[in-house]
Amino acid sequence: MNLRFKAIIALIGTFLLSAGFATSVQASSVTDQPVIAAKAAIAVDARTGQILYQKNANQALPIASVSKLMTIYIVHQQIKQKKLAWDDQVTISPAIAKLSTASGLTNVPLTAGKSYSVRQLVNATLVASANAAALALGQKVAGTPVKFAKLMTQTAKQIGIKDAKFYNASGLTNKLTGGLALANVSGDAENELSASDVALLASKLMKTFPRVTEITKKTASTFYGTAITGHNQLLNDHQIAKGVVVDGLKTGTSDKAGACFVGSATRKHHRIITVVLGSRNKSATDPARFIQTAKLMRYVFTKQHPITLSKGSQIKGVDKATVPDGKQVDVQPVVKKTTWVWAPKNVSKQQVQGKYVHLNQKIAAPAKKGTAAGKTQLTYKQGLPKYLQTEDSEVQLVTNQSIKKANPFILLWRAILRLF
Structure with missing residues (x-):
């Protein structure tokens, strides 16, 4: 075997070895996921x-009782729009009672016939x-179950x-709502959303009503002297990962939905x-959904990390924007907000x-620092x-400095140069 042939064999071997290594790295990144x-699941x-x-x-x-997040979102929107107040009274109908x-x-x-405050019913x-409290809130907002179901769909x-698919404010199957059931709708009809849509709803709720976690972090409360307990088994769980605090958000359980849970957790x-x-639902206390959620939270907080770009920082790959009539x-475009x-x-x-950088084609001078300069998406090699x-x-981009307009002679000279 001559030296040239040996070199070719060695080169092929190196290539195959590196290809195998790349494949193993890629597989590793996939198998790291829980x-x-x-x-269905999402984080x-x-x-x-x-x-x-x-x-x-x-x-x-x-989604069973996870539906109640939409009910609370709508109630809070009504309060923000001053169509409803926390202390407004809700009179209970015989059907809801x-x-x-x-x-x-x-x-x-x-x-x-008795009245309860919006705050008490939300709690x-x-x-x-x-379930009845959620239905009472829906009736207060829209007047009838039919109208509130339509409002839920419209809001979505x-x-x-x-x-x-929304049929009622509580997430019960249509037949379980008794005298509040919708006509001409199957008794087995139940509210439906995808996991990604539930996540979107939860994020919208938490952005507009961040204090919702002051309620959802409670393990117990009282209602007119009656003790009530929560169902979130992760509220006092300090074993998920170091520094992780769970403060919500909502459970849901039915024969069709199985056991569902929307979790909220913070770290740093x-x-x-x-x-x-x-998830599995063998009994009312089956911990399966919480075990799966803890696994998901642990994966996010231990295998990933947030990389922060502060307001005013420059992003690699974002070129300078043009200011044709500026001095x-x-x-240089920079990050508008952290x-x-x-x-x-x-x-x-x-x-x-x-990546996919879209800069404003021409920024007109004079321009103040912080003038809109374009947008981009953040990415990394993987x-x-x-x-x-x-x-x-x-990610919105803005100018990193103010720019004065060039004097007329400079602008004229630039125009002449463009002719050649």
């Missing part, structure tokens, strides 16, 4: 909407997952949810939202760069991050 025992950054994990996240599935004591349903007892809805579209001021739909003809991107732990800040909504992926 196996979540549920029909997202609560503020940016970046998707940190997903499994079958776009299939619409029954009857439902509030129905066997097998999570509830607080409500008395027909009961979120802590005890009280407004926030970017396309394939929602960064909040994530997790959704687990259709200086270009300017943002971050989650990446695997082995990715450093220096590896983050801008891939382009995905987001719940396209607009969430965009």
